[in-house]
Amino acid sequence: SQELEQSPQSLIVQEGKNLTINCTSSKTLYGLYWYKQKYGEGLIFLMMLQKGGEEKSHEKITAKLDEKKQQSSLHITASQPSHAGIYLCGADIYTNAGKSTFGDGTTLTVKP
Amino acid sequence: DGGITQSPKYLFRKEGQNVTLSCEQNLNHDAMYWYRQDPGQGLRLIYYSQIVNDFQKGDIAEGYSVSREKKESFPLTVTSAQKNPTAFYLCASRAAAGSYEQYFGPGTRLTVT
Numbered sequence: 001s002q003e004l005e006q007s008p009q010s011l012i013v014q015e016g017k018n019l020t021i022n023c024t025s026s027k028t029l030y031g032l033y034w035y036k037q038k039y040g041e042g043l044i045f046l047m048m049l050q051k052g053g054e055e056k057s058h059e060k061i062t063a064k065l066d067e068k069k070q071q072s073s074l075h076i077t078a079s080q081p082s083h084a085g086i087y088l089c090g091a092d093i094y095t096n097a098g099k100s101t102f103g104d105g106t107t108l109t110v111k112p
Numbered sequence: 113d114g115g116i117t118q119s120p121k122y123l124f125r126k127e128g129q130n131v132t133l134s135c136e137q138n139l140n141h142d143a144m145y146w147y148r149q150d151p152g153q154g155l156r157l158i159y160y161s162q163i164v165n166d167f168q169k170g171d172i173a174e175g176y177s178v179s180r181e182k183k184e185s186f187p188l189t190v191t192s193a194q195k196n197p198t199a200f201y202l203c204a205s206r207a208a209a210g211s212y213e214q215y216f217g218p219g220t221r222l223t224v225t
Contacts, residue, residue, distance in 0.1 A: 006154075009152075031210075031212075033213055033214070035216075040200070040219070040221065041218055041219060042116075042118075042202060042216035042217050042218045042219050043202070043204075043214075043216040044216075045213045045214070045215065048212075048213050088154060088155070090155075090214070092210070098143060098160065098162045098168075098210075099145070099157055099160050099168075099170065100214065101157075102147075102154040102155040103154050104152075104153055104154040105152075105153075105154050
C-alpha cells in the first residue's frame with residue numbers, strides 16, 4: 001500500500017540477532033496493528049498501538065508508535081527460528097472509516 | 113472456541129464460472145471484511161460490512177459481490193467478470209468499526225484455469 005510503507009521487504013538474520021521492521025505513513029494513524037502470517041495461512045494479531053509514544057511488548061517482540069503517530073517499529077530481540085514468517089502492519093488511517101490499510105509485509109527468515 | 117472459519121481451504125474452478133467463498137464467525141462481531149493477497153504483496157480490501165444488510169466496496173471490488181444477510185456470515189462470490197481471480201482470499205472480522213484488531217480466518221486459495 002502506498003498509504004502505509006513497510007520496510008524492509010525481506011530480512012534474513014542469524015538466530016540470536018536483533019532486528020527491526022518499520023511501518024510509515026504520511027498521514028496520522030488512529031490505530032496501528034502488527035500481525036504475523038505463516039505462508040498460506042491467516043494473520044495472527046500481535047499488538048495494537050493507539051497513543052503517540054506508546055510502546056508494547058510481548059515476549060521478545062516490542063512495538064512502538066512515534067509521538068506524531070505516523071511511524072511504528074517492530075523490534076525482535078534475540079531472534080529464533082519460530083519468529084520466521086511474514087510481518088504486516090495495518091492501520092486505521094481515516095478515523096471511523098471502518099476499514100484498515102495494510103503494508104506489503106516483511107518476510108523474515110531466521111537462520112539457525 | 114470462538115473464531116472465523118473459511119471453506120474450503122483450496123478451490124479450483126474453470127474460467128467463466130462463478131464461485132462463492134464461505135466465511136463464518138461466531139465472535140459476535142459487527143464488522144466483516146474480505147481481502148485478496150497476491151504473492152509478495154500485502155492485503156487489498158475487496159468488500160467490507162459494518163452491520164447486517166449493509167456493505168461497502170473496498171479498493172478492488174470489480175468482479176466480486178457479497179451479501180450480509182446474517183451477522184455471522186459474509187460470503188464472497190468471485191464472478192466471471194474478475195479478470196485475474198487466482199489468489200489467496202482472507203476473511204476477517206472485528207468487534208466494531210474503529211480501533212479494534214481484526215481476527216482473520218485461515219484463508220481460501222482459489223485457482224482458476
